[in-house]
Amino acid sequence: MNTIRRLLAVAATATLSTAACAQDSVVLKVHHFLPAGSYAQQQFIQPWCDKIAKDSAGKLKCQIYPSMQLGGTPGQLVDQVKDGVADVVWTLSGYTAGRFPLMEVFELPFMMQSPEATSKALWEYVNTYAMAEFKDVKPIALHVHGDGVFHMRDKPVRSMADLKGLKVRAPTRQTNKFLAALGATPVAMPVPQVSEALSKGVIDGAVVPYEVVPSVKIQEIVKYHSETDPAEPAFYTSTFMFVMNKDKYASLSPELKKVVDANSGLALSGQIGKVFLAADAEGKKLTAKNTTNVIPAAELANWKKAGQPLVDGWIADVSAKGANGKQLYDAARALIAKHQAAQ
Template identity: 75%
Template structure:
């Protein structure tokens, strides 16, 4: 009798000991993005992030990635998909929905960005100070920018603004489209996945993207010329990106898994992604070796800065009209970029 009692108590204690393990929540996050699985964005940033959260959660939280819009919809709809829970985590460009995120467009103004790692950290800080309301419907995990934009042209290189006159040129965001128009081009807005088809069919004469995008679109096979800007100068354009999570999904996580997400988001992750994109640029550029590359000199870029100034002035005025202090936001963005570039 006593032996049976001890045995049953032992079994009960054993069951109690294993109960937390049995009931430990396992979570699969649906991660949705617009580039293919082979893209540098996936191999250098999204997959490593997924591996870290799996490891730090003892494999209790894992990703199921859906590259190339495999969950449906279009790239401009990704933000809504994170908001509405169609996906748990998305990676997209705020600029794909023109005018919806005006505060962060300051980072897409001409000649703002020189170092993507520092500028990505600055962007995270800037959103916290000036633009949190624009992203209140999701849980931001990171904000970042890409490396220097490059002209990829089918028939002739870009050496001066005059070379762009009358050419149809793809650009990613409202600000860059406006800048291309000021330089004399006819801007054509489209997400990256459409660029290859548009180049091959002659719908556009060229595109501005960083080298990082080259392999995803096979740009090196579709154009003959690559025109960079003087590397000592800030980039003539960059784009902002957001890596965001569905709020309800985050809130549903137990405290320890929330902590794993918290430890893998924020300013540090933003900088890490910016650094990965710089690495990706170097890899993408290697693929263009057989084509012709030129550098647009500093003297010509000074002319471009003057041509682009009305765009900066208009952004400040637009922010003022929306009840913000546009000049303060512009100065704040520049100060944050400079501070992080100096390693402070």
């Protein structure tokens, strides 16, 4: 009888040990809206997954679901990670218009010049002033992309006059407002819809960074690419979030939480910005057969005047909701300048 009890005890211990090991092995469902071959997945999401797997000795792994393979639309990604449909998502804050109003300051005209510095500034700004907007998720990284570029079907953009009456896609409500101020007819849509909309003539052009070009094969659909003077801040950028389900993070062992924490934050945000800048250079190579022009600083001075009401409007809107809009705007610009100087 004692022998049997000992054997049962050993078996029970082995079962508990096996269960503990199984709990130590965690697979994160990572969901995003671009194809698996996109620069975002290849140069940022997959490397992050590889890093946490290495740092956790294989206990923390990812299953990546590109191109909205878990269902839904890009605008639903934030709710998907909040509700646990996905464990981690990467998306634009602008795909859920109005949900991140304080963060939106970085999407105002002519805020960003260096994606790396501005991404670091964005992380610091949100953690200082806007964490209430992220109360439902755990931020891993926040970042921006490189300079926005006009990709046009039939004619280049050299001045505000060239935009008059044209239907141009933009990603966020601030960029849509800015295009309207410049004389265009803005059309809001996520990146995956851009190719079809251009091909069918639903839109005359789109503003996206060069990094997006291979994902939607935009170089095969348009003839012209219009950049802004590289010495000037970008006429627009978008803010992105790489965020985790709070309950999933809470369920991790202290050891695995440390791995996630060590691969989150300001340095990662800046690194992603740097990756997106490098991806712009690669994407631009694909447009070589088309015609590219640069909109000069003298013309952009007119654009800045046209965009100032957007800045004033954002300050007024957030102030009406109880925040100090001018203080937040100044803080965002100061943080960008600080991280730019530190590069």
